[in-house]
Amino acid sequence: MHLFAFHFPPSSASGAARPGRWARYLPQHGIQCRVTACWTPGAQDTDEAAYVKPEDAAGAWRRALPVARLLHRIAPYNEQWTWLPAALGHAFAANRVQPASAVLSSFPPLAGHLAGLLFHWRTSAPWIADFRDPLAGNPFRNRPWARWYDRMLEAVIVRRASAVLVTNDAVAGRLRARYPRHVGKIHALWNGFDPAEPAVRPSPVTGPRRLVHAGSLYGPRQPGALLRALALLLDSGRLQPGAWQVEFVGPHEEGTFAGCAAALERLRAAGAVEIRGGQRPRRELEEAMGRASILLLLDLTGGRQSVQVPAKLFDYIRAGLPVLAWSPPGSPTRQVLKQSGVPSLVFAPDESDAAVAERLAPWLENPPPAAAPSDWFLEKFDGARQAEFLARLIRETASGPHAGFASRWHSGASTS
Numbered sequence: 001m002h003l004f005a006f007h008f009p010p011s012s013a014s015g016a017a018r019p020g021r022w023a024r025y026l027p028q029h030g031i032q033c034r035v036t037a038c039w040t041p042g043a044q045d046t047d048e049a050a051y052v053k054p055e056d057a058a059g060a061w062r063r064a065l066p067v068a069r070l071l072h073r074i075a076p077y078n079e080q081w082t083w084l085p086a087a088l089g090h091a092f093a094a095n096r097v098q099p100a101s102a103v104l105s106s107f108p109p110l111a112g113h114l115a116g117l118l119f120h121w122r123t124s125a126p127w128i129a130d131f132r133d134p135l136a137g138n139p140f141r142n143r144p145w146a147r148w149y150d151r152m153l154e155a156v157i158v159r160r161a162s163a164v165l166v167t168n169d170a171v172a173g174r175l176r177a178r179y180p181r182h183v184g185k186i187h188a189l190w191n192g193f194d195p196a197e198p199a200v201r202p203s204p205v206t207g208p209r210r211l212v213h214a215g216s217l218y219g220p221r222q223p224g225a226l227l228r229a230l231a232l233l234l235d236s237g238r239l240q241p242g243a244w245q246v247e248f249v250g251p252h253e254e255g256t257f258a259g260c261a262a263a264l265e266r267l268r269a270a271g272a273v274e275i276r277g278g279q280r281p282r283r284e285l286e287e288a289m290g291r292a293s294i295l296l297l298l299d300l301t302g303g304r305q306s307v308q309v310p311a312k313l314f315d316y317i318r319a320g321l322p323v324l325a326w327s328p329p330g331s332p333t334r335q336v337l338k339q340s341g342v343p344s345l346v347f348a349p350d351e352s353d354a355a356v357a358e359r360l361a362p363w364l365e366n367p368p369p370a371a372a373p374s375d376w377f378l379e380k381f382d383g384a385r386q387a388e389f390l391a392r393l394i395r396e397t398a399s400g401p402h403a404g405f406a407s408r409w410h411s412g413a414s415t416s
Helices: 014-029 065-074 081-097 110-123 144-160 169-178 180-185 224-236 258-269 282-291 312-319 332-340 353-365 375-380 383-399
Strands: 002-005 034-038 049-052 103-107 127-131 163-166 186-188 209-214 244-249 273-276 294-298 323-326 344-347
Touching: 002 014, 002 081, 002 110, 014 034, 014 103, 014 383, 034 081, 049 081, 065 081, 081 110, 103 110, 110 127, 110 144, 127 144, 127 383, 144 180, 163 169, 163 180, 163 383, 169 180, 169 186, 180 186, 209 282, 224 244, 224 258, 224 323, 224 353, 244 282, 258 273, 282 312, 294 312, 312 323, 312 332, 323 332, 332 344, 332 375, 344 353
Parallel strands: 002 034, 002 103, 034 049, 103 127, 127 163, 163 186, 209 244, 209 294, 244 273, 294 323, 323 344
Antiparallel strands: none
8 A cells, every 4th residue: 555644754743643653553454555755854765665855856757846836836825735746756656666556645735635646546546535634624724715725625535535534523524414425435533642652651740830731832722811811810819929830842823822912921920931932852742741730732723613633632641641621612622531531621712711710720729630541542542453444444445345334433432
């Protein structure tokens, strides 16, 4: 099988983990993977994976680079078009040596699915399109004038792919409603964790205690409600200076803290906030998580609904530390937290600062202890076990029509 994954280990991008787990565990279930990925620092080609840059395109594929650059300039989002010629050049050359029985592509960026589509057209290999994030209706692809573009591309992908993967049942339900003629090819395969990678071992510090967000802050994922509530508690005397420190470790956008500037200034003056921006090594993120007493999760989309689960949630739960979260009612994130076995306190995006402060204060006064993840969580989101489902889907897709393919993995975040 050929796998197009723009993000792939050793990349620290969150999108690299899912295809990385597949490439590691599919061979245990009889599916050998050949990977085309984008070059990243520290990457080295192997017999199983090739890391290509746009300038690696050769021959006719190099002549396609100007077209790819033009598409990059006029597209509404960064789809990584310039990677496409080099990726296809490598994939087709490898396929001439050993034809692939199927092709699997990962989105975002969109170049991954375009590579999968073109490989499918040219080789007739069955194509499985994996959506780590939604395409049409994605709250982070929010340019109104580009909605037609996302809807058109999504329709082409769903109709041409032999199978479509999404990361939870809520997204699968929406996609099936939009494409009722293709219900049988749409499958929910949740994100998860790699059991071969050790979980973060918590060793919370006691003075000051730490509330940690480890990872990127972008778009509507802004911590304003938390910081404004903490400032209220500080001003009322319910939060003592030096008792807690909030740490943001990882990149953030220019406007991430714009909605809470006064609160941020007040907390900084009290030594209660530390911001370490920019891309951070995974080890630094894990060390920050391990020192925390509470971990912060922001599942915010700018609207009243969320159909995605932030990838860091699975690392958080494996650590066993209490999770403080913002997520809309009925979200998959709330469902996972409810059954995870770890303590959690979840706020709705529209809760007032005063209400947040009132509910948050008892947690800061007496943080819940760490707890082991539930058996349900450890079984449901084990990446090695999820690869078993994917291997069966690949075999059925490669052998012919697979309408009606079913698995217990479709059960979503329920115990039934």
